[in-house]
Amino acid sequence: MSDVAQAPAVPGLFDLDFYRRMQALVQSWVTLGEIPPARLPAAEDRAACERLLHAEARLIDALRLEDWLSLYTEDCAYWIPADVVGADPARFVSWEFNDRRRLEERVERLEGGRAFSQIPITRTTHIYSNIEMLTAGSDGMEVLCNFLIQTNLCGRVSQRAGWNGFLLRRTGAGWRIVLKRVSLFDADLAQHNNSFTL
Amino acid sequence: MNAIAEDTAGRYDRYFRPGYVHRDIYTSPEIFEQEMTHIFASDWVYVGHESEIPAQNDFVTRSIGRRPIILCRGKNESLHVLINRCSHRGALVCRQAQGNASRFVCGYHAWTFGNDGRCVGVPLSHAYGPDFDLASQGLRRAARVESYRGFIFASLNVEVPPLTEHLAHARRYLDEWIDRGDCLPVVVRAGSMRFETHANWKVIYDNAGDGYHPPFSHISMLRVFARRYGDVDMQYYSGNFDEAPLISRDLGNGHTLLDQRPSMHAQSAWERQHVMPGREILREDLNKHYGEARALEMLDASTGSGLNLNIFPNLLIIGNQIQVLEPMAVNRTVVHWFSTTLEGAPDEVNALRMRMQEDFPSFGEVDDTAQFEACQAGMEGVPEMPWIDIRRHMNTGAGHRGDDGIWTEPISSDQHMRCYLDAWRRTMNAGAARLAKAGADV
Numbered sequence: 341m342s343d344v345a346q347a348p349a350v351p352g353l354f355d356l357d358f359y360r361r362m363q364a365l366v367q368s369w370v371t372l373g374e375i376p377p378a379r380l381p382a383a384e385d386r387a388a389c390e391r392l393l394h395a396e397a398r399l400i401d402a403l404r405l406e407d408w409l410s411l412y413t414e415d416c417a418y419w420i421p422a423d424v425v426g427a428d429p430a431r432f433v434s435w436e437f438n439d440r441r442r443l444e445e446r447v448e449r450l451e452g453g454r455a456f457s458q459i460p461i462t463r464t465t466h467i468y469s470n471i472e473m474l475t476a477g478s479d480g481m482e483v484l485c486n487f488l489i490q491t492n493l494c495g496r497v498s499q500r501a502g503w504n505g506f507l508l509r510r511t512g513a514g515w516r517i518v519l520k521r522v523s524l525f526d527a528d529l530a531q532h533n534n535s536f537t538l
Numbered sequence: 539m540n541a542i543a544e545d546t547a548g549r550y551d552r553y554f555r556p557g558y559v560h561r562d563i564y565t566s567p568e569i570f571e572q573e574m575t576h577i578f579a580s581d582w583v584y585v586g587h588e589s590e591i592p593a594q595n596d597f598v599t600r601s602i603g604r605r606p607i608i609l610c611r612g613k614n615e616s617l618h619v620l621i622n623r624c625s626h627r628g629a630l631v632c633r634q635a636q637g638n639a640s641r642f643v644c645g646y647h648a649w650t651f652g653n654d655g656r657c658v659g660v661p662l663s664h665a666y667g668p669d670f671d672l673a674s675q676g677l678r679r680a681a682r683v684e685s686y687r688g689f690i691f692a693s694l695n696v697e698v699p700p701l702t703e704h705l706a707h708a709r710r711y712l713d714e715w716i717d718r719g720d721c722l723p724v725v726v727r728a729g730s731m732r733f734e735t736h737a738n739w740k741v742i743y744d745n746a747g748d749g750y751h752p753p754f755s756h757i758s759m760l761r762v763f764a765r766r767y768g769d770v771d772m773q774y775y776s777g778n779f780d781e782a783p784l785i786s787r788d789l790g791n792g793h794t795l796l797d798q799r800p801s802m803h804a805q806s807a808w809e810r811q812h813v814m815p816g817r818e819i820l821r822e823d824l825n826k827h828y829g830e831a832r833a834l835e836m837l838d839a840s841t842g843s844g845l846n847l848n849i850f851p852n853l854l855i856i857g858n859q860i861q862v863l864e865p866m867a868v869n870r871t872v873v874h875w876f877s878t879t880l881e882g883a884p885d886e887v888n889a890l891r892m893r894m895q896e897d898f899p900s901f902g903e904v905d906d907t908a909q910f911e912a913c914q915a916g917m918e919g920v921p922e923m924p925w926i927d928i929r930r931h932m933n934t935g936a937g938h939r940g941d942d943g944i945w946t947e948p949i950s951s952d953q954h955m956r957c958y959l960d961a962w963r964r965t966m967n968a969g970a971a972r973l974a975k976a977g978a979d980v
Contacts, residue, residue, distance in 0.1 A: 353815070353816055353817070353818050353819040354815050354816040354819070354820075354889075354893075355816060355819045355820060355823060356820075356823070356885055356886060356889065358816075359889060422729050422730065422731050423729055427729060429889075429892065430885060430888065430889040430892065431728060431879060431885070431888055431889070431892065432728050432729045432877075432892065433728050433729040433730070433731065433877035433892050433895050433896060434729075434892070434896055435731060435896070435899075435900065436896055436900045437815060437892070437893060437896055438815065439815040439816075441813060441815070442813075442814075442815055445762045445763075445766065445901075446900075446901075448762050448765075449758045449759060449762050449901060450758075452758050452761060452762070454757045454758040454761070455758040455904075455905060456755065456758070456905040456908040456909065457904035457905045457907065457908045459908070528635075528729075528732075529732060530732035530733065530734035530872045531731075531732065531733065531734060532733075532734045532736075533904060533907060533908070534904075535900070535904040
């Protein structure tokens with residue numbers, strides 16, 4: 341429970357133990373019933389984490405991706421599975437499984453002016469709802485929420501929906517994101533252009 | 539030859555001029571329907587990999603063009619390709635993506651079929667009268683099913699040549715791709731990505747053998763990796779890259795190859811590869827267990843193959859993925875990227891293979907898809923400019939026949955399009971002639 345909020349053995353570098361911990365975390369989420377009272381967060385922590393998520397969504401929609409990245413820890417992961425059954429990412433392909441380096445590369449690619457998949461850009465409005473929080477040790481927080489992303493690409497309106505699993509950590513600079521796992525409810529089916537930030 | 543056959547023998551020639559192809563073959567709904575019959579229902583089509591249905595009674599549902607099929611493993615390792623249409627009212631019999639079943643029961647009236655297609659049960663069959671013959675009520679089956687080293691192809695046309703003959707020179711490169719992974723079997727059970735693309739299926743096939751676009755379409759990706767990692771994979775696409783050891787080959791029957799291995803792999807595919815999540819620590823772990831030299835051999839098997847092997851009409855092998863084109867409509871295609879692992883490889887190697895197989899789709903394929911949709915929109919919108927240019931290296935004399943008999947051109951050549959579109963034209967002409975003959979015979 342508390343160990344999942346800890347960094348990988350080497351920051352940013354995913355070893356097999358890291359994948360095992362990711363698997364355990366996802367399994368605990370998909371089998372979760374009611375949140376055990378012992379894991380309900382203090383009101384103050386809950387409010388702080390909620391502010392972080394709202395800022396995260398707002399910065400994506402405003403395309404302020406450098407600022408968005410600053411909300412993530414050095415050992416973070418940004419993960420979009422390609423399945424809806426909680427498959428093991430060490431042996432099953434994802435849409436994306438980014439460490440900090442690859443996340444920075446992703447932002448650099450999108451902001452370099454030549455990423456044709458985002459010329460023109462996909463406009464987005466992120467809605468986070470049904471937010472549930474569980475403490476993970478004294479300085480960790482697990483957050484589950486549903487998301488609805490309204491998009492418009494070249495006049496074509498479409499939506500993305502599903503649930504996010506966040507792992508947050510209390511740092512000297514406030515709460516930061518260690519993991520964002522974007523579980524599209526149709527991740528195993530055909531997806532159109534998802535090269536924006538989900 | 540009668541008058542009708544003569545007229546139709548070259549029915550599709552009109553869409554071609556030397557160095558050009560007409561937009562109608564990408565934009566006409568009528569031609570799309572004709573392709574589904576003359577190509578997809580008449581030629582060998584890739585339907586799946588044996589490792590997807592390893593056990594008896596395993597099945598997956600797929601399609602041959604627009605025709606829904608069930609690919610199943612029967613008794614004694616047999617392979618069956620059934621048309622997924624109930625012989626009763628035409629409903630899809632099987633509606634699941636995959637599973638294990640010895641029988642398929644249609645949800646509508648419970649007509650029941652064995653996974654070899656035989657009809658084994660019809661409720662209240664007395665009402666069909668005393669002459670009702672269960673044996674004639676089976677699901678239609680593909681006329682031919684063959685596996686080449688795990689790659690299963692099917693044809694709805696009994697008259698196709700043997701699969702190995704159809705594969706022609708593509709067989710050699712399929713072998714090289716299969717044998718590349720540290721002598722371990724390729725397994726296709728590691729999930730897939732499916733890209734919905736608002737473009738004709740051939741726009742995607744065009745791109746699969748296009749060695750001209752990478753430094754332009756993929757500049758966003760190449761710049762990021764160059765700035766961070768220097769002279770890593772695919773940076774050889776700069777300057778006059780036709781002078782690099784990169785080649786385009788005509789493998790026969792519309793199959794083609796881009797071979798980037800001499801440049802991409804140089805001394806070591808692993809050393810040349812840019813950074814994947816986990817690269818350093820997983821390498822360290824392998825070094826500890828196996829020693830550096832053996833670890834490096836294993837790590838090479840986690841990198842991309844350096845091959846783009848295109849097997850007409852729907853199988854595109856790229857890197858370590860098996861890409862399959864599923865035409866949905868004249869301007870809509872689902873592109874399936876099946877990922878692969880190596881059976882028996884260390885978990886570290888397969889984890890790196892997964893991250894590697896997410897790399898190009900998320901940093902490169904997305905930009906390609908934007909080009910596909912831009913081509914479709916431009917072609918559909920401007921009828922007064924119907925001709926598409928496929929002239930590169932047509933008249934430069936840069937091609938040569940290799941010692942192996944395979945015609946070879948510089949990587950930026952359009953020979954891929956010229957070759958496969960010629961196979962397209964011949965196959966479509968033959969289909970039209972067959973149809974005309976059938977009509978004349980009636």
